Amino acid sequence: MKPEQRWECLDRLDQGIVERLARDARISNRAIAAELGVTEGTIRTRIKRLQNEGLIQFTVITDFRMAGSPNLTMMGIKVDPSQVSGLARRLSDIPEITCVVVLLGRYSLLAMGLFTSVEQMNDVIVEHIRPLPGVQSVETSISVDSLKYEPGIAKITRARAID
Amino acid sequence: MFDATGLFCADCTTGMISGRASRSRISGGSDPVHDRGGDISGEGREMQIRSGRTTAPPSLDSLDSSIIDILRTNGRATNQEIAERLSITAATVSARLQKMEEARVMRVVAVTDFAAHGYNVIIALGVKVQGRDIGDVGRDLAELPQVLSVNVMNGDYDIELLVALHDFSEVQNFLFQHIAVIDGVMHIASGIAVDIVKFEFNVVPL
Numbered sequence: 570m571k572p573e574q575r576w577e578c579l580d581r582l583d584q585g586i587v588e589r590l591a592r593d594a595r596i597s598n599r600a601i602a603a604e605l606g607v608t609e610g611t612i613r614t615r616i617k618r619l620q621n622e623g624l625i626q627f628t629v630i631t632d633f634r635m636a637g638s639p640n641l642t643m644m645g646i647k648v649d650p651s652q653v654s655g656l657a658r659r660l661s662d663i664p665e666i667t668c669v670v671v672l673l674g675r676y677s678l679l680a681m682g683l684f685t686s687v688e689q690m691n692d693v694i695v696e697h698i699r700p701l702p703g704v705q706s707v708e709t710s711i712s713v714d715s716l717k718y719e720p721g722i723a724k725i726t727r728a729r730a731i732d
Numbered sequence: 733m734f735d736a737t738g739l740f741c742a743d744c745t746t747g748m749i750s751g752r753a754s755r756s757r758i759s760g761g762s763d764p765v766h767d768r769g770g771d772i773s774g775e776g777r778e779m780q781i782r783s784g785r786t787t788a789p790p791s792l793d794s795l796d797s798s799i800i801d802i803l804r805t806n807g808r809a810t811n812q813e814i815a816e817r818l819s820i821t822a823a824t825v826s827a828r829l830q831k832m833e834e835a836r837v838m839r840v841v842a843v844t845d846f847a848a849h850g851y852n853v854i855i856a857l858g859v860k861v862q863g864r865d866i867g868d869v870g871r872d873l874a875e876l877p878q879v880l881s882v883n884v885m886n887g888d889y890d891i892e893l894l895v896a897l898h899d900f901s902e903v904q905n906f907l908f909q910h911i912a913v914i915d916g917v918m919h920i921a922s923g924i925a926v927d928i929v930k931f932e933f934n935v936v937p938l
Binding site: 594624657683 | 789790792800803804806807808810829836837838839840841842843844845846847848849851854856858867870871873874879880881882883884885886887888889892896921922923924925926927928929930931932933934935936937938
């Protein structure tokens with residue numbers, strides 16, 4: 570099930586709800602309802618709809634330290650153009666790979682992963698990525714400092730949606 | 733499974749050396765470390781480079797971990813619902829959550845899709861820097877609201893950005909009037925995202 574592009578805009582009420590949840594994801598429906606002057610039931614229905622449409626999701630994020638202080642590694646992959654889609658899917662099946670983006674321009678695919686050692690990173694690249702048919706080259710770059718990250722905005726893929 | 737003795741301690745001020753010591757004290761877990769916050773295994777820590785903060789992880793007890801587990805599946809579960817499932821009081825849940833958030837261990841977030849913000853163009857941008865400190869350039873870039881993430885890299889490009897724009901008409905102006913004009917930016921390479929197949933960032937710098 571390929572997540573299709575959703576162009577429709579959120580109305581003002583949706584936007585107000587999203588804004589408040591972005592500030593505090595644990596705020597009660599009742600508090601949002603009071604602030605926006607609607608009923609609690611309306612808030613509940615709206616949030617449910619946003620969740621069903623894959624526009625919002627509530628989750629726990631944990632700090633790097635809790636996962637053994639891994640380093641974010643980006644892999645710019647050049648592949649046979651006829652095999653891009655298939656390879657994108659196979660890369661996302663690798664559990665260590667947390668992000669797969671089909672690109673136009675710099676590379677065919679951009680993959681990211683969190684690794685706690687050079688050996689672990691090398692193993693994934695040499696054993697699991699380079700042997701895939703169609704992969705021409707893998708260019709690796711390791712993040713040494715994260716200056717900004719917005720955890721509240723992301724691509725919600727179907728696989729992630731639990732609710 | 734959990735470290736039974738490891739009372740939650742937020743030793744954020746602990747240095748690297750004592751951090752290693754406290755890690756080895758709680759080592760021994762064999763589960764994937766990202767599954768259980770309290771289960772920190774001791775090997776493979778060659779790379780400890782983080783944003784100028786200590787990397788010593790605070791330890792979580794099994795109650796903290798259970799609360800996190802419930803919130804992972806339903807981040808909107810009320811403190812009362814969590815309390816009932818764990819046979820504790822809502823006040824305890826509230827206190828534990830506050831403690832973990834203050835120690836920057838975890839956060840419950842509302843993640844909204846790019847589409848909900850009207851972001852239809854996502855660009856992975858590589859930046860090469862010359863004649864200026866890379867961190868300074870990165871901090872200037874981080875101030876742009878369209879820039880969702882900034883990473884200083886050790887590879888071909890010095891900085892990697894994730895940029896979100898509303899439509900293609902904004903691309904030229906943004907790249908040349910906002911990015912390229914920053915002092916020290918020597919070269920930019922853009923990759924336009926046409927499909928985001930996987931995007932799971934549950935482990936982040938907090």
